[in-house]
Amino acid sequence: MKKGFTIIELLIVLTIVGVLMGIASLPIIRFRREQALQNTTNAVLTVINEARAKTLAGTENTNYSVRLEADRAILFRGATYQSAAPTNQIFLYESPVVLGTVALSGGGSTITFDRLRGTTAHHGTLQLQLPSGTLRTITVTATGTVARN
Numbered sequence: 001m002k003k004g005f006t007i008i009e010l011l012i013v014l015t016i017v018g019v020l021m022g023i024a025s026l027p028i029i030r031f032r033r034e035q036a037l038q039n040t041t042n043a044v045l046t047v048i049n050e051a052r053a054k055t056l057a058g059t060e061n062t063n064y065s066v067r068l069e070a071d072r073a074i075l076f077r078g079a080t081y082q083s084a085a086p087t088n089q090i091f092l093y094e095s096p097v098v099l100g101t102v103a104l105s106g107g108g109s110t111i112t113f114d115r116l117r118g119t120t121a122h123h124g125t126l127q128l129q130l131p132s133g134t135l136r137t138i139t140v141t142a143t144g145t146v147a148r149n
Contacts, residue, residue: 033096033130033132033134034130034134036094036095036096036097036130037094037097037128037129037130037134037136038136039094040093040094040097040128040136041128041136041138041148043073043091043093044068044073044091044093044126044128044138045138045146045148047066047073047075047089047091048066048073048111048138048140048146049146050064050075051064051065051066051075051111051113052064052113052118052120052144052146055113055114055115055116055118056113056116056117056118058115058116060077062077062078062115063077063078063079063112063113063114063115064076064077064078064112064113065077065078065079065081065110065111065112065113066110066111067081067109067110068099068102068109068110068111068126069099069109070098070099071092071093071098071099072090072091072092072093073090073091073093074088074089074090074091075088075089075091076088076089079112081110093128096130096131097128097129097130098128098129098131099126099127099128099129100126100127100128100129100135101125101126101127102124102125102126102127103124103125103126104122104123104124104125104126104140105121105122105123105124105142106121106122108122109126110122111123111140113144114144117144118143118144119142119143119144120140120142120144121142122140123140123141123142124139124140125137125138125139125140125149126138126140136148136149137149
């Protein structure tokens with residue numbers, strides 16, 4: 001008698017190992033996506049707070065704004081966005097996070113802070129979301145403060 005494994009036994013073992021690895025990886029993938037959403041939410045909060053802080057400080061004697069796009073937030077000088085401006089600071093969202101609903105007063109997806117006061121006429125909420133539907137909501141108040149809900 002020869003000792004060893006048959007090809008059928010080897011395929012059965014590999015199939016079982018593959019199924020177990022697939023089951024074990026689901027919580028890891030879910031955790032990674034939740035972390036991406038949390039990290040992106042924190043980054044957007046930081047960008048909005050930075051725009052307000054620069055406006056309040058009178059940096060470059062102008063106000064600052066944040067433009068929200070599907071996959072990025074852009075910090076820029078002034079109230080009018082210019083895509084080619086060299087001073088734009090782009091912050092990409094972590095994959096697979098995307099911008100969901102944006103409900104700012106006056107419409108649009110740009111938050112502009114008023115010089116020396118730090119208030120904004122573009123207050124409201126924005127949502128960051130995962131493909132699974134998990135959401136994080138950020139609220140910008142008329143006074144310019146930002147909170148995560």
